[in-house]
Amino acid sequence: xxxxxxxxxxxxxxxxxxxxxxxxxxxxxxxxxxxxxxxxxxxxxxxxxxxxxxxxxxxxxxxxxxxxxxxxxxxxxxxxxxxxxxxxxxxxxxxxxxxxxxxxxxxxxxxxxxxxxxxxxxxxxxxxxxxxxxxxxxxxxxxxxxxxxxxxxxxxxxxxxxxxxxxxxxxxxxxxxxxxxxxxxxxxxxxxxxxxxxxxxxxxxxxxxxxxxxxxxxxxxxxxxxxxxxxxxxxxxxxxxxxxxxxxxxxxxxxxxxxxxxxxxxxxxxxxxxxxxxxxxxxxxxxxxxxxxxxxxxxxxxxxxxxxxxxxxxxxxxxxxxxxxxxxxxxxxxxxxxxxxxxxxxxxxxxxxxxxxxxxxxxxxxxxxxxxxxxxxxxxxxxxxxxxxxxxxxxxxxxxxxxxxxxxxxxxxxxxxxxxxxxxxxxxxxxxxxxxxxxxxxxxxxxxxxxxxxxxxxxxxxxxxxxxxxxxxxxxxxxxxxxxxxxxxxxxxxxxxxxxxxxxxxxxxxxxxxxxxxxxxxxxxxxxxxxxxxxxxxxxxxxxxxxxxxxxxxxxxxxxxxxxxxxxxxxxxxxxxxxxxxxxxxxxxxxxxxxxxxxxxxxxxxxxxxxxxxxxxxxxxxxxxxxxxxxxxxxxxxxxxxxxxxxxxxxxxxxxxxxxxxxxxxxxxxxxxxxxxxxxxxxxxxxxxxx
Numbered sequence: 001x002x003x004x005x006x007x008x009x010x011x012x013x014x015x016x017x018x019x020x021x022x023x024x025x026x027x028x029x030x031x032x033x034x035x036x037x038x039x040x041x042x043x044x045x046x047x048x049x050x051x052x053x054x055x056x057x058x059x060x061x062x063x064x065x066x067x068x069x070x071x072x073x074x075x076x077x078x079x080x081x082x083x084x085x086x087x088x089x090x091x092x093x094x095x096x097x098x099x100x101x102x103x104x105x106x107x108x109x110x111x112x113x114x115x116x117x118x119x120x121x122x123x124x125x126x127x128x129x130x131x132x133x134x135x136x137x138x139x140x141x142x143x144x145x146x147x148x149x150x151x152x153x154x155x156x157x158x159x160x161x162x163x164x165x166x167x168x169x170x171x172x173x174x175x176x177x178x179x180x181x182x183x184x185x186x187x188x189x190x191x192x193x194x195x196x197x198x199x200x201x202x203x204x205x206x207x208x209x210x211x212x213x214x215x216x217x218x219x220x221x222x223x224x225x226x227x228x229x230x231x232x233x234x235x236x237x238x239x240x241x242x243x244x245x246x247x248x249x250x251x252x253x254x255x256x257x258x259x260x261x262x263x264x265x266x267x268x269x270x271x272x273x274x275x276x277x278x279x280x281x282x283x284x285x286x287x288x289x290x291x292x293x294x295x296x297x298x299x300x301x302x303x304x305x306x307x308x309x310x311x312x313x314x315x316x317x318x319x320x321x322x323x324x325x326x327x328x329x330x331x332x333x334x335x336x337x338x339x340x341x342x343x344x345x346x347x348x349x350x351x352x353x354x355x356x357x358x359x360x361x362x363x364x365x366x367x368x369x370x371x372x373x374x375x376x377x378x379x380x381x382x383x384x385x386x387x388x389x390x391x392x393x394x395x396x397x398x399x400x401x402x403x404x405x406x407x408x409x410x411x412x413x414x415x416x417x418x419x420x421x422x423x424x425x426x427x428x429x430x431x432x433x434x435x436x437x438x439x440x441x442x443x444x445x446x447x448x449x450x451x452x453x454x455x456x457x458x459x460x461x462x463x464x465x466x467x468x469x470x471x472x473x474x475x476x477x478x479x480x481x482x483x484x485x486x487x488x489x490x491x492x493x494x495x496x497x498x499x500x501x502x503x504x505x506x507x508x509x510x511x512x513x514x515x516x517x518x519x520x521x522x523x524x525x526x527x528x529x530x531x532x533x534x535x536x537x538x539x540x541x542x543x544x545x546x547x548x549x550x551x552x553x554x555x556x557x558x559x560x561x562x563x564x565x566x567x568x569x570x571x572x573x574x575x576x577x578x579x580x581x582x583x584x585x586x587x588x589x590x591x592x593x594x595x596x597x598x599x600x601x602x603x604x605x606x607x608x609x610x611x612x613x614x615x616x617x618x619x620x621x622x623x624x625x626x627x628x629x630x631x632x633x634x635x636x637x638x639x640x641x642x643x644x645x646x647x648x649x650x651x652x653x654x655x656x657x658x659x660x661x662x663x664x665x666x667x668x669x670x671x672x673x674x675x676x677x678x679x680x681x682x683x684x685x686x687x688x689x690x691x
Contacts, residue, residue, distance in 0.1 A: 019054070019175040020256035021184040022046040022113070024224035025135040025168050026246065029239040030061040033132050039070075039124040039152040041080050041143040041161050042171050045203045047211035048184070048222035049115040050176025054106045055088060057123075058172040059098040060249075061239070062131045066170070067097045069126035070153040073111065073174075076118035080143040080158025085122060086111050087154070095126075103172070113176055115215040121171055122153035135168040137191070137229050139200045142166060166200065173224075175255045183258035183384045184222030185214070186251045188243055188286075190267050192303070192373075193227025197359035197366060204367040209374030216488075217379065218387035221258070226250040232267045233282035234274040247286055252293050258384045260290050261338060261377070263300035266363070269319050270311035276319035280326050287333045296383045299327040299334035300373075301341035306351040307362030317351055336381035343376040344369050356398045368398040368492075378417070389486045390418025391448065393427060393477040400473075400494045404466050404521075407438070407459035412475045412490070414445075415453040422448050423480040427456050430474035430491075434463030448479070460494075468498050468524050468683060469561070498526035498683070506546050510581045513669075515679055516542035524561075524685045527572070527668040530678070534571050534590065534669035535602050535611040545580045545665025546689065554691035555629045556664040558684050559642075560593055562622050566680030568596040569671040573626050574687075576635070578656070580663040584609030586656025590667060591626045591637045591649070599624075601637035601649045607656030615650030625686075628664075633657045664689050 023046045053073060059066050074085035088106040090096035098104045113119065143161035145152055152160040187193050187207045195205030211223035228240055236242030243264050251260050262283060268274035279302075287297045301324040306312040327337050341350075344357040344365055353362055357369030365373065371394075379388040393414045402408045412427045426444035429437050437458040445454045460473065474491040500517040503509055503525070509518050511529070519526040531540030550556060556574050563572045573592030578585045586607035592600050598618035602611035615637070627638040627646065635657075637649040668682040 018177045020048055020050070020177065020179070020181045020222050021224045021254045022048045022050070022174055022176045022222045024173040024226060024254060025138070025171070026226045026228050026250050027058045027060045027133050027135050027172050028228050028241065029136055030131050030133045033129055035147045036128045037126065037148050037150050038129060039122060039145045039149060039160070040169055041082075041158065042121045042123070042168060043076050043118055043140060043142070044121070044174060045116065045118050045208065046113060046174060046176070047115065047215065048176055048181035048220055049113050049117070049179045050181070051110065051112050051178030052108050052176065053111045053113055053119070054108050054175050055121055055171060056103060056105045056173035056175065057098060057170045058103045059133050059170065060101055060103070061133045063100050064130055065097050065099045066129075066131070067095060067126060068123050069095045070124040070151050071106065072122045072153045073109065074120055076120045077156070080161040082120045082122070082156055082158070085120070085154055085156060108177070113179070115220060116212060119174065121174070123170060124151040124153045132169045134170070135228075137194050137196065138166045138168045139195045139198065139205070140166060140168070141201055142168065173254070181220050181222055181256075184224055184254060184256045185210070185382055185384055186224045186226055186254050186257050186260045187263065188247070188251055188260055189227040189263040190231040191227065191229035192266075192364055193225060193263055194229050195227070195370070196229060197361065197364035198370050199367055204370055206370040206373035209371050210377055213374060213379060213388070214385050216389050217385035219385055221382070221384035222256065224254055224257070230267060231264060232272050232274070233264045233286070234268045234278050235272060244282055244285060247289060251290065252295070257295060259296040259298060259382045261298045261300055262286055263340065265302040265323055266305055269302065269316050269323070270305055270308065276322035279319070279323050283326070284333050296335045297333075298377070298382065299337045301327050301337065301339050303341055304345050304351050304353055305363045312351070335383070336378060338373070338377045340373050340376055343372040389488055390420070390481050391416050391422050391425065391477065391479050391486070391488060393475055393488045393490050395473065395475050395490050395492045398492055400492065401497050402460065402462050402494050403497055403499050404462045404464060407461045409457055410460045410473060411455055411457045412477070413453055413455045414448065414477055416448040416450055418481070419450055420482070421450065425454065425477065425479040427475055427477045429458050429460070430476060431460065432462070432466070432471050434466070436461045436463070462496050465522070466496050468496050468521055468526070470495055498524075500528070503544055507544050508547065509542070509544055511542040512540045513542060518542065518544055523687070524683065525666055525687065527666060527682045528679055529668040529670055529682070530672055531669035532673040533671055534592070534667070535614070537610070539583060539609060539611070541667050541669040543575065543580050543665045543667050545663050547663050548661045549664045549689045550576055550630050550662050551691035552659070553631055554689065555627055557625065557627045557686065557688050557690070558666055559686040560622060560624045560626060561683040561685055563593065563680055563682045566670045566678050567672055567675035569594050570669065570680040571600060571671060572668040572680060572682035572684070574628060574665070575667040576628055576630065576662045576664050578658050578660070578662050580665055587654055587658060587662050589628060589635045589652065589654065591628050591639070592667070593620050593622070593624050593626070594671070595620050599639050599649055601652070603635065603652040603654060604656070605652070605654065607654070613652060630662075
């Protein structure tokens with residue numbers, strides 16, 4: 001028997017009002033997994049906390065019932081592991097069958113849940129699992145047992161969960177009660193709300209950042225993400241119902257829903273073919289229906305999208321401006337608005353994203369843009385949370401480049417978004433161990449008026465020996481608001497980049513380009529190289545190598561971390577040769593990655609120093625692990641990701657390989673024949689030679 005969900009919030013009694021939605025997602029498609037006797041483990045980050053919890057399941061996009069034979073919930077203990085999973089029951093039964101198109105809610109289970117903490121829901125499916133109703137863009141690793149793996153819903157360990165994907169199956173909501181929250185905010189949107197282009201497994205969608213702000217209020221609120229990639233207001237499809245069609249299911253029926261933020265329209269106006277008038281009509285209808293159920297409605301302006309494919313035109317831009325004028329009207333349809341357009345647009349070209357917020361596709365924001373959206377929401381205007389912190393601190397640049405021994409300016413800006421002044425504002429920078437920061441002036445201010453901001457700038461220097469790559473820099477700000485001390489924090493991922501430096505023995509360098517440079521930082525290596533080509537008629541490259549290194553039976557392995565600043569055919573990877581400074585002496589093979597051609601295994605078949613055979617293909621990826629295995633005159637190439645298995649690319653026999661040990665090294669070439677003057681920068685680590 002199916003445990004049916006209670007009535008909608010505006011129509012329910014005290015029992016319904018006791019539940020607050022703390023996490024949600026919108027189901028919108030289904031597929032046949034072709035599996036049997038499996039368990040899925042779904043990690044989620046909740047927004048509001050409580051002392052009890054329940055889950056909600058949906059079988060909404062299928063034509064057959066589904067049975068869950070065992071379900072649990074518990075606090076996450078890293079990866080797929082769970083701390084003391086709690087048994088879930090449905091109408092006091094261990095299992096539940098949910099009919100096609102129906103929903104079910106579990107019984108209440110006592111489990112203290114902290115705001116912004118991670119829970120894990122486990123579902124076991126007995127017998128053949130014929131279909132999965134899902135939300136496909138989860139941006140979260142979801143763990144499965146292999147086919148026939150059986151019931152592992154109650155396992156604290158995650159060892160049985162050896163498969164993974166990133167869709168949310170059947171789970172559509174988690175609710176809490178007994179906590180300080182007195183309602184939730186529903187974010188109704190498209191792929192931007194869904195989190196497209198934000199960092200996976202990091203909870204950096206803009207509703208996640210908004211949930212972090214709300215959690216700091218004395219009376220907080222839940223935040224529910226009801227974004228679906230490709231969603232529109234004016235039209236829908238079988239696998240993607242329009243915002244109007246799904247309003248009842250995804251917004252009005254959410255437990256404890258008090259406010260909805262409507263952030264849609266860019267798909268309608270760009271590829272959807274809708275006019276500004278049609279989008280405005282749909283927005284009015286959504287607001288009318290939500291108001292009739294007692295919800296506040298906050299409109300969000302439509303973001304710029306010039307450069308996103310070929311969808312932008314001047315006429316469509318006029319429609320976007322028409323919609324945004326409607327959203328911003330203080331006496332209009334909405335109870336308030338969030339100006340997402342203003343938060344991320346380029347002030348020099350308002351039809352485009354500012355570079356600091358653009359993920360690169362010119363429609364979806366990066367993590368920093370997601371944060372800017374959340375900052376643009378007026379918490380008081382949501383009408384749910386109470387006594388929220390007024391001041392926010394943000395660090396810039398949003399992704400700074402730093403170099404060891406060289407200071408770089410990092411600035412913290414504190415803004416008072418509240419209605420009253422805040423006092424005794426002070427900011428402290430948090431750095432990796434050994435780094436130094438010199439403040440350029442005072443690190444605080446006595447008072448900050450409403451709408452005011454203050455800045456603090458530090459000159460930050462990474463310590464000697466700091467590894468190249470990303471490092472977190474954080475700032476913590478404290479201030480007095482209404483007689484009490486409040487706090488805010490921010491962080492950025494700073495890239496420590498290499499500068500040319502000598503390499504240490506046994507490594508040497510060699511180049512057939514005039515602009516080659518090198519660097520070594522412990523087990524990390526950098527090469528800067530030009531060069532017209534690295535195959536056939538040209539052999540122009542930069543090399544860091546170890547002479548006479550590879551035994552008759554042995555291997556060369558390295559990890560290609562990144563490759564930037566060059567054309568699409570630029571290559572970087574590993575190489576072997578009888579003499580890498582004179583490849584015409586034979587035994588020459590190269591294994592690289594390039595943007596245009598993916599993995600490339602190139603060899604010199606006749607010993608004349610020209611790479612004339614090729615194997616490989618596919619898409620490029622970084623980091624990439626590369627391996628060349630020598631067995632006498634036979635060389636075999638392999639690649640893999642950091643977590644995957646080795647994949648063989650090809651084998652080549654080179655009769656020119658001598659009995660003596662060949663050189664081995666790391667190689668880079670810009671392949672800039674069609675891109676004159678360009679250089680590539682390649683970073684590698686984990687270089688090793690075994691025999």
